[in-house]
Amino acid sequence: TRDVRIARSARAIHGDQEAQPPVEASRMLLVGDVDYGAGSAMSALPATGMEVDTIAQTMARVGFTPQLLRGTAADEADVRAAAGGRRILHFATHGFFDPVSAGEAAPLWRAGIALSGANEAGEDHMAADDGVLYAAEVTAWPLSGVDLVVLSACDTAQGDRSYVEGLSGLPSALAVAGAKRSLLARWPVSDRGKALFMIRFYQALAMTRSYEQAIRLAKLDAIAGKLPGVQDDVWLAFAMIAN
Numbered sequence: 172t173r174d175v176r177i178a179r180s181a182r183a184i185h186g187d188q189e190a191q192p193p194v195e196a197s198r199m200l201l202v203g204d205v206d207y208g209a210g211s212a213m214s215a216l217p218a219t220g221m222e223v224d225t226i227a228q229t230m231a232r233v234g235f236t237p238q239l240l241r242g243t244a245a246d247e248a249d250v251r252a253a254a255g256g257r258r259i260l261h262f263a264t265h266g267f268f269d270p271v272s273a274g275e276a277a278p279l280w281r282a283g284i285a286l287s288g289a290n291e292a293g294e295d296h297m298a299a300d301d302g303v304l305y306a307a308e309v310t311a312w313p314l315s316g317v318d319l320v321v322l323s324a325c326d327t328a329q330g331d332r333s334y335v336e337g338l339s340g341l342p343s344a345l346a347v348a349g350a351k352r353s354l355l356a357r358w359p360v361s362d363r364g365k366a367l368f369m370i371r372f373y374q375a376l377a378m379t380r381s382y383e384q385a386i387r388l389a390k391l392d393a394i395a396g397k398l399p400g401v402q403d404d405v406w407l408a409f410a411m412i413a414n
Contacts, residue, residue: 183413203263210290219263222366266324279307282340306344315349328355364405
């Protein structure tokens with residue numbers, strides 16, 4: 172019955188009332204069906220291929236220009252290069268947050284998402300292009316022109332709680348980088364369940380042209396039982412944060 176929103180600042184409360192650029196100028200990047208390389212740390216996520224393909228078709232019908240990166244092409248360097256000038260960035264992959272120990276000096280290296288080659292990443296997590304995109308690396312991305320970053324992945328809304336940064340992890344990293352809003356998961360979610368939920372979110376976005384209305388409609392459909400395969404722990408996990 173209520174339209175509930177999470178805002179990191181007072182300015183973000185009225186963010187959906189800002190003038191939007193023409194749809195014809197809207198470009199989006201979708202990353203999914205990632206090849207993580209040899210190893211068992213990051214298992215294949217078969218539903219992510221369906222997720223990004225269906226979303227691309229949905230948004231193309233309303234004037235967006237989607238670019239897809241998948242398989243071995245979804246590596247750090249190519250993703251970073253393709254992210255520029257996009258209104259929407261969507262990542263369907265694995266996410267993680269390792270609890271921060273007392274006195275941790277670099278909590279932003281404890282959260283991130285997996286890209287191509289992640290299973291072959293070495294111990295030096297600060298190495299560039301190792302297949303793991305850490306929150307610390309995200310802070311340096313120029314995302315000021317991005318309306319929405321979707322991390323369709325487990326634990327992406329997690330972070331080290333502090334009075335200064337809120338959740339020091341991917342949520343704060345995306346805010347520092349300049350993304351206007353982010354859609355993140357607060358706990359582990361199933362591959363197929365999150366794919367179906369995200370597909371419905373973008374269908375609602377194509378209809379309403381409002382990010383906030385779209386996530387609300389998708390959740391209301393899930394509550395009403397209109398999204399078979401989307402369990403409560405899936406739709407409840409996702410939170411949209413206005414930066």
